[in-house]
Amino acid sequence: MLTVVFLAGFILYQWKYLPASVASISFFLPTVRGPASLVRWHESASSCLQEAPVIPVTRKSLWLAIEELLHTELFVNKTASLLSGAVRIPTEVYDVMGPVGEDPRWEAFAPLHEYLLQAFPLIHMKLQLTKMNTYGLAYVWEGSDGALKPLLLTAHQDVVPVDPATISNWTYPPYSGHYDGTRIWGRGSADDKNGLISILAAVETLLEHDFAPARTVVLAFGFDEEATGQQGAKQIGRYLLDIYGENAFAMLVDEGDPIEDTYGAPFARPAISEKGYFDLQIQVSAPGGHSSVPPPHTAIGFLSSLIAAYESGAPRSHLTRGSAAYTHAQCLAAHAPRLPPNLRADIRAAHSSDAALRRAEAALFAEDPALAAGGRTTVAVDVVWGGVKSNALPEGAGVVVNHRVAVDSSVSALKDHAVAVLRPVADALNVTLVAFPDDGDTLFSRREISSVARAGTVTLSDAFGTALEPAPVSPTDSAQWKVLAGTIRAAWGAPHPGLDRALNKPASVQVPLQGEAEPDIVVVPSLLAGNTDTQFYWALTPHIFRYNHYYARDGPADGSIHTVDEVCEAEGFVGMVKFFVGLMLNADESRDM
Ligand SMILES: *[C@@H]1O[C@H](CO)[C@@H](O)[C@H](O)[C@H]1NC(C)=O
Ligand SMILES: *[C@@H]1O[C@H](CO)[C@@H](O)[C@H](O)[C@H]1NC(C)=O
Ligand SMILES: *[C@@H]1O[C@H](CO)[C@@H](O)[C@H](O)[C@H]1NC(C)=O
Numbered sequence: 001m002l003t004v005v006f007l008a009g010f011i012l013y014q015w016k017y018l019p020a021s022v023a024s025i026s027f028f029l030p031t032v033r034g035p036a037s038l039v040r041w042h043e044s045a046s047s048c049l050q051e052a053p054v055i056p057v058t059r060k061s062l063w064l065a066i067e068e069l070l071h072t073e074l075f076v077n078k079t080a081s082l083l084s085g086a087v088r089i090p091t092e093v094y095d096v097m098g099p100v101g102e103d104p105r106w107e108a109f110a111p112l113h114e115y116l117l118q119a120f121p122l123i124h125m126k127l128q129l130t131k132m133n134t135y136g137l138a139y140v141w142e143g144s145d146g147a148l149k150p151l152l153l154t155a156h157q158d159v160v161p162v163d164p165a166t167i168s169n170w171t172y173p174p175y176s177g178h179y180d181g182t183r184i185w186g187r188g189s190a191d192d193k194n195g196l197i198s199i200l201a202a203v204e205t206l207l208e209h210d211f212a213p214a215r216t217v218v219l220a221f222g223f224d225e226e227a228t229g230q231q232g233a234k235q236i237g238r239y240l241l242d243i244y245g246e247n248a249f250a251m252l253v254d255e256g257d258p259i260e261d262t263y264g265a266p267f268a269r270p271a272i273s274e275k276g277y278f279d280l281q282i283q284v285s286a287p288g289g290h291s292s293v294p295p296p297h298t299a300i301g302f303l304s305s306l307i308a309a310y311e312s313g314a315p316r317s318h319l320t321r322g323s324a325a326y327t328h329a330q331c332l333a334a335h336a337p338r339l340p341p342n343l344r345a346d347i348r349a350a351h352s353s354d355a356a357l358r359r360a361e362a363a364l365f366a367e368d369p370a371l372a373a374g375g376r377t378t379v380a381v382d383v384v385w386g387g388v389k390s391n392a393l394p395e396g397a398g399v400v401v402n403h404r405v406a407v408d409s410s411v412s413a414l415k416d417h418a419v420a421v422l423r424p425v426a427d428a429l430n431v432t433l434v435a436f437p438d439d440g441d442t443l444f445s446r447r448e449i450s451s452v453a454r455a456g457t458v459t460l461s462d463a464f465g466t467a468l469e470p471a472p473v474s475p476t477d478s479a480q481w482k483v484l485a486g487t488i489r490a491a492w493g494a495p496h497p498g499l500d501r502a503l504n505k506p507a508s509v510q511v512p513l514q515g516e517a518e519p520d521i522v523v524v525p526s527l528l529a530g531n532t533d534t535q536f537y538w539a540l541t542p543h544i545f546r547y548n549h550y551y552a553r554d555g556p557a558d559g560s561i562h563t564v565d566e567v568c569e570a571e572g573f574v575g576m577v578k579f580f581v582g583l584m585l586n587a588d589e590s591r592d593m
């Protein structure tokens with residue numbers, strides 16, 4: 001069934017956007033044989049196959065009507081005002097907060113709820129709203145066909161605090177929500193009130209057009225994503241699991257990376273997994289005493305050797321065939337016009353040449369440290385303590401080492417790694433290693449038989465009890481991925497020339513590779529280095545994507561999230577609304593998910 005939707009959508013797309021040509025058909029249908037040059041293109045792009053744009057079929061006229069509306073200046077202004085209003089309500093969360101009902105700082109969310117009530121009247125009339133832990137929001141838009149698994153769209157209501165010392169550095173006050181006709185300024189405009197408001201604006205717009213879904217749509221908005229989601233998304237996740245059960249949702253889309261110009265091509269990078277998280281505490285204890293008669297090493301001295309060894313033993317990054325970074329590289333070679341020719345040649349040759357693979361690795365990782373970090377478990381020694389007095393031997397010293405755990409690894413593999421690296425050092429230093437005693441009688445926690453006297457003890461532990469395994473990897477050979485990627489491609493650009501606005505369409509990119517058909521926007525599955533509220537939704541569906549259909553024409557791609565002058569471009573923001581409208585319509589028509 002989806003294939004029909006998919007092809008029909010593709011034909012419509014061709015009809016509407018492009019002169020139908022053999023070149024573009026061979027691009028979308030890789031089995032079609034074309035002239036030699038097209039076959040060459042297909043081979044070169046074989047590791048970065050792009051889904052065809054997916055345009056609603058039965059709701060085609062609705063889609064076209066909404067698309068026209070979205071591209072008008074009036075709609076852009078109206079929607080920008082909705083975001084401004086949400087930004088003007090500070091909903092800051094802090095790392096350490098008491099429970100809802102006790103800590104008054106949570107009350108900041110009440111005015112936001114009142115605002116949503118008046119800003120989105122149809123939603124509050126037609127959808128069923130349940131609040132979890134007072135400020136968690138779950139809206140249910142009941143579909144007519146109960147056999148279809150619901151679509152889940154999520155965002156978070158909270159923002160990171162503004163450091164008072166930086167207020168004078170903001171172009172406009174951080175909670176002004178100032179709209180200058182092009183941009184909406186302020187904390188939350190890019191993380192994640194744009195996600196919250198674009199989802200709601202998409203639903204409200206569909207309601208204004210009398211759309212009634214066949215597939216239920218559930219909207220879930222946590223309120224402490226920036227403080228690990230314990231009070232918000234965790235409670236919502238439990239509630240949804242109770243009501244709907246495991247694997248009950250067709251797919252989930254949450255916040256993620258925006259669209260970014262990459263060597264001259266716009267890359268959309270929905271994340272199909274998230275790295276894990278582990279804060280390792282390495283704590284050394286050793287006898288204290290007067291520092292006039294010191295041992296060869298104090299606790300701080302032991303700790304220093306352990307840190308040095310641990311940093312040197314950190315996992316290295318490699319570009320391995322089949323990894324996310326490798327797929328990214330193949331997409332660069334296939335679609336990025338400004339990629340240096342040597343690098344393109346190396347990436348293409350990397351299929352079969354190890355030497356080319358190593359050269360591509362060196363060039364790509366030097367250029368893009370995030371790409372290098374994405375594939376490995378990272379090690380960052382972030383906190384250190386020890387010693388209180390210049391003439392007293394320290395009895396203890398310690399560090400916290402932050403790790404982002406590679407998607408193909410695990411927290412327990414990381415613990416093994418820490419023991420493997422630190423045990424020989426501890427032995428050489430004549431200190432006892434006690435590894436993860438809280439894990440019970442596992443491989444890690446077996447204490448050494450300590451009948452032998454030692455000069456000190458080093459204890460490894462989970463510093464704050466916040467270990468998080470890497471997220472399950474969402475498949476990309478799925479109907480869900482086809483709908484997601486196809487919607488991204490369909491939502492990119494203007495419906496036809498002559499409209500006020502060309503949402504998202506960048507002026508400066510999209511130089512096609514010579515002689516090769518180019519997709520407008522390249523959709524590449526990626527990994528998220530950080531964590532989102534989706535960690536509480538793993539049981540609800542295996543099809544979880546973290547993605548912002550946001551493109552900044554002029555400003556910073558990520559809208560300067562978490563820092564001074566956070567900003568969201570109005571047209572890019574409306575692009576997000578367009579994406580969610582398309583996603584709801586396409587998901588509604590699909591019968592394969
Ligand atoms: C804020 O502006 C002051 C003065 O221009 C500058 O010294 C300081 O580094 C800025 N701080 C931040 C956080 O940008
Ligand atoms: C949109 O807003 C801008 C800036 O506030 C204003 O100059 C423009 O006239 C508005 N356009 C419409 C159609 O309302
Ligand atoms: C280890 O340290 C203890 C306590 O200082 C000491 O008695 C012992 O001889 C040391 N062992 C070695 C092999 O240095």
Ligand SMILES: [Zn+2]
Binds near residue numbers: 156191192225255
């Ligand atoms: Zn966020």
